[in-house]
Every structure is written in C-alpha cells, then in structure tokens.
Amino acid sequence: MINTTNVNAEPLGELLHVYEALRAGDEARLRRLWETTPSTEEFSEILRVAVAHDSYPIVSRGVVRAHEHGALWMMPVVVDPVHGDELVVDMWMQRWLQAQVSGQRQKATTIDKIPSMESILALQPTHLQGLLTMLLGHDTSAPTFGFNASSAGELQRHLPRLRFIVGAISRIDENPEFPSMDTLELQTFARHASLQASVQGRGDVLIQDTVRVGEMLPFRDAVVAGLLLWIEEISRRYEVMAWSLEPRMSVVHLGIELILEECNHAVLGVPLPLWEVGREGIAAVTDRCSVWKFCPDLLTSVPVSAKLS
Structure with missing residues (x-):
C-alpha cells in the first residue's frame, strides 16, 4: 500500500506514474520522469514514499479475498573491521527477527546476506520492488537482483563497516507495524552476531562488543539510522x-x-x-x-x- 502522508495533493499524479514504473521495473521510464520533473528534490521525496512498499491480492477461486500489505525493512549493523565480511543471517537471527513481529499477526522474512553500506547506497529504486516481491513469495514479472560483493578500499578495511540486515514484513488487510525493540534485546542480538562473526569464536567481552545493531525500521528510515550509528562509531574511535x-x-x-x-x-x-x-x-x-x-x-x-x- 502506498503511504501518501508526506506527499502534497499536487504531485499525486506524478506519484502514481512513479509507482507504475517501479512495479514494472522500468528504470528507463523512471529516469525520464526524473529528468522532466519540475523539482528534483520533490521527485526524490516522491520516490521515498513509493519505494519498498506494495500490496498483493490474495485470490481464491478467481475472487480477491484479501490483500497482503508488505514493506521492506532493514537493521543497521556496524561491524568491527576484524570480522571482515564473515557475518551472515543465521537460523538463530531469523527466529529472533520473526519473534519480534509474530505477536502482531504478521510475518517477517530476510535474506542471509548482510550487504554493505556501499551496496545499499548503490541501489536503483526498481531493485527494491523486485526484492520485496521475491521475499514475500509472489510470482510477478518484477525484477530481482543480487547484492554485489563488498569492494572496500584499503582505508575502509581498517574502519568500522556499516552493513544492513535486509528483509520484508507483511500483514493481511492492514499495513504492517514495525516493532519497538528493547535495548537489552538488541544487545543480545549484537552479542550473538559478534560471536558468530568472530574467527576465534571466543566469548570474552572484547569479541562481544565488536558488533553494534540498530532497530528494525522501514527502508527509508533505516538508511539514515545506519549512517548515524556508523558516524557515531567513527567519532568514538x-x-x-x-x-x-x-x-x-x-x-x-x-x-x-x-x-x-x-x-x-x-x-x-x-x-x-x-x-x-x-x-x-x-x-x-x-x-x-x-x-x-x-x-x-x-x-x-x-x-x-x-x-x-
């Protein structure tokens, strides 16, 4: 479902054109819209509203019985450079993430890779619609894609790395609700990630403090939350x-x-x-x-x- 709360009435027609291009995976049409828009800044805000959300009809015997409303979410993860690119979403993490939302009659899914900040910032808008469709298991012609392998330069290899756990959340006939995560629960999650990513597998405090995580948030909010978490870690070190x-x-x-x-x-x-x-x-x-x-x-x-x- 498209949330038009942050869009004024005047560009709603442009929003619909943008959404049609996103659903079709038509990057060329999206670029044409961007090139002809009166305001690049306003167009960027329209994209922020339209990306990473969709609604899918649930059909039984040729009749639409309900709709599944889905949205992409991310959790920022700041990883100590000692871990490199070893961290992945394991079964324990998947169960933990599902437990955060299961009490609200909704489901959460995720991919096992934890892409880098560079991969997330290099995304095209149409990538997100295809990824959401894939995660929710709907058969459509929307494109999907794979995250590129991290290509950190020499400098980045010595600095804390910002990465993102990526997934989808959905609910039948209602917009999904993002959980409010307890600080202690997030610390438990970070501790597990630290131990999993550690080459030595030791359980001491040094290893446990090498991963920091943020809350599960809608895609557009998670990018900023991750940047702020990463900047804070850079400033601390x-x-x-x-x-x-x-x-x-x-x-x-x-x-x-x-x-x-x-x-x-x-x-x-x-x-x-x-x-x-x-x-x-x-x-x-x-x-x-x-x-x-x-x-x-x-x-x-x-x-x-x-x-x-």
Whole structure:
C-alpha cells in the first residue's frame, strides 16, 4: 500500500506514474520522469514514499479475498573491521527477527546476506520492488537482483563497516507495524552476531562488543539510522578534523576527515541519494556532524559520481 502522508495533493499524479514504473521495473521510464520533473528534490521525496512498499491480492477461486500489505525493512549493523565480511543471517537471527513481529499477526522474512553500506547506497529504486516481491513469495514479472560483493578500499578495511540486515514484513488487510525493540534485546542480538562473526569464536567481552545493531525500521528510515550509528562509531574511535556536505544533482555527498594511527589523515566520501535519505535524513546527518569544523573543499580530493542513485 502506498503511504501518501508526506506527499502534497499536487504531485499525486506524478506519484502514481512513479509507482507504475517501479512495479514494472522500468528504470528507463523512471529516469525520464526524473529528468522532466519540475523539482528534483520533490521527485526524490516522491520516490521515498513509493519505494519498498506494495500490496498483493490474495485470490481464491478467481475472487480477491484479501490483500497482503508488505514493506521492506532493514537493521543497521556496524561491524568491527576484524570480522571482515564473515557475518551472515543465521537460523538463530531469523527466529529472533520473526519473534519480534509474530505477536502482531504478521510475518517477517530476510535474506542471509548482510550487504554493505556501499551496496545499499548503490541501489536503483526498481531493485527494491523486485526484492520485496521475491521475499514475500509472489510470482510477478518484477525484477530481482543480487547484492554485489563488498569492494572496500584499503582505508575502509581498517574502519568500522556499516552493513544492513535486509528483509520484508507483511500483514493481511492492514499495513504492517514495525516493532519497538528493547535495548537489552538488541544487545543480545549484537552479542550473538559478534560471536558468530568472530574467527576465534571466543566469548570474552572484547569479541562481544565488536558488533553494534540498530532497530528494525522501514527502508527509508533505516538508511539514515545506519549512517548515524556508523558516524557515531567513527567519532568514538577516531579524532574527526572536519566534515563537508555537497549536493550534486540528486545525490548529496558527505565527507569526513579523520586522523588515523600515526597521525595520518584520511577523507571518507559517502554519496547519499536523496531518494534514500530525504530532506529529514540530510538534516539529521547535518545536525550530528555540525559539532565538527565544516570544510566546503573537503571532497575535492575524493572522486564521487553524480547520478539518480
């Protein structure tokens, strides 16, 4: 079901065109809509409303008896670099996630991979509709895709990595409700993930504190929550010298300058598609980073692309 709460009445027609393109997996049509829109920022907000949600009819003997309303969710996971890419969603995690929502007459499914921040930020909008359809087991022509293998550079290999557990939540004839997760429960989940990802498999405190997790949230909220969790971990471990935020077409580029070991400086460049983070997300990141020195030229040394997503 499309939630139009955040969209004004005037662009509702554009929202329907966007939703039709998403359902058809028509990236070319979506790009044409983006190129002809009067406001790139407004179009990005429309995409944020339309992506990662859908409604599927339940048919019996040729009659629609009910509808299954589904939405994609993510849980941000910040992983110590010592673990590399070993962490996956195991059976214990799947059962834990299902237990969080089962009391509300709804179901949760997930994929076993835990893709990187880079993979999530490189998604095309049509990918999400295909992924949702696949996770909920509905037979449609919507495209599906596989997450690319992580391609972290030399710098990222030495820094905490932001990754996301990805899944779907659905409910019959009602919009799904996202659970409010207890802090102690999240710590238990993080401890299990730490032990699973540890090469040594030790149960000491050092290993248990090498994974941090956030709540299960709708896709568009989880991206921002993950970024803030990751920025907090970067700030906790390293001295941050400066930051920058620079819009390029419909992507806003975040730069953070750090002091690493032996007083070496490094600049992280992160492209934030507006359709994934939205105005509220950019404001939240800006508010978090505003405690540091703003340097408008910080990103000149970091090659970043400018595109729809």
